[in-house]
Amino acid sequence: MTLLSARNLSKNFGGLTAVKDVDFDLPEGEIRAIIGPNGAGKSTLVGLISGRIKPTTGTISFQDRDITRLPAHRRVAQGIAYTFQITSVFANLTCRENILLPAQRGALAAAGPFGRIDTDALNDKAEEILARVGLGDRADTKATEMAYGHQRLLEVGMGLALDAKLLILDEPTQGLSDSEIANFLDLIRGVARDTTVLLIEHNMTVVMELAQRITVMNFGEILAEGTPEEIRADDAVQRAYLGG
């Protein structure tokens, strides 16, 4: 079943076409990687999907519902979570608070403005997510006091806490050490059991390990799409990206 589908999606920034006439389909349950050289339009494409950027033309549907005009915060409520390329955790808040914020969203929406929410259950959930991303012992540490790699993991944890159907990760392993990357791979494989994952990634090891299918972008267009083996064997991709 198709979870997300984009048709004729384009985005112009002034004279520059960052995304050009893209058709993109993402089946439910898949781990999909988007790769491509810098400036290929990867971040713009996921920006369009998450609602951070408004498209110039084209439509996007999620679970067969047109979300083209839905503002970003309402797409989150539909189940699209986005984690930032540039780490943007709440620096002055503790890890726990950083996770509680996205974690409480669902409960708050269900309870209504004057409803009560179960704070114990919420705290348990935050603890569990911190443990999953390997920050279990840092719940009361301010985000700004942690190393960059740990902030990246916190960022991923915030995405997880939204209980999304589609988790978009924009270069999640940037700045992580090799051992942290190994943990990250396990984490995402676990997440992917009940969540569709769309990730932009430059680290080819991560891409080849994780992705079931790969979409290759170049100059704002989709150059190729296929399994890791197909992409590795594709001549056009070899020329454009993998360097021959």
Add this chain to the structure above:
Amino acid sequence: MNRILGLHVGVIALLLALHFVLPDYHHVSLARILVLTVYALGYNLLFGYTGLLSLGHALFFAAGLYGAGMSMQAYGWTAGPGFLFGFSCAVLMALGIGLLALRTAGVSFMIVTLMFSQVGYLTTLYFNEHTRGDEGFVIPLELRQVFSIDLSVEDTRYLAALALFAVAVLIKLAIVRSPTGRILVAIRENEERTRMLGYDPFRYKLTALVLSGAFAGASGAAYGILFGYVGASFASIQYSILPLLYVLMGGVGTVLGPLVGTVAMFYLIDIASGLTSAYLFFVGAALVILILVAPKGILGSIRDRWARWLP
């Protein structure tokens, strides 16, 4: 949790104890301070927790003040209905102005709120025959009572001010410790990130502004009823700046900071103006020293150094 609630209840109890021991002059001053603290508590909700700096809160204070004073005078209402009417005026005013002003942010938001509040101030002068303009008017003594309790005498006035303060401080504590309070702080820290966590920043900023306006309105209405005077000076820019000073002095983004700041600033102005007509010099000097020594305000610095658990 219990430590935090205990502290706030303790402060309220202390203020109640002061009622029995304070000499007359300070008794009256403290009643005034408590009413103005309610104003500052609400201001801090918007400025300290949500990160929105308004330069037009005098409008909401004055809406409460005039709403109560004018309705009491025109219809012969007593304090209860007068207070509720003034309070409602301020809430509606905050809602209407929030819908417009929150389309802007940062410096533009400061200017737009300042403009709206100047419009309010000039309105009180323009409709001079109803508001008595600069000169103001006195709310008739016999109307300043609720359930036959006379609010114009010192004892009941202090207790009424304390009751209002107690309700306000406990409501504020509940707000900042609620999930909504957490979202307000998130908007202050990073609005775009908050949106991407599924929260509509506009909605939450409007909520904060209306809550803040409600505190200001309650304070303004109570001020008129308890002290009996309604005048245009309360709608002037000075009354928009005062809560900002109280909050800066006491501690931005702390629950009890506004009380500390209002006490400090009130007595600073009181003592300095007894010495010289250039008392604003002392206010300025105090703020400069504060920025140098304790940029987070009195309670903010205490929290950083000794008590990180303070809300």
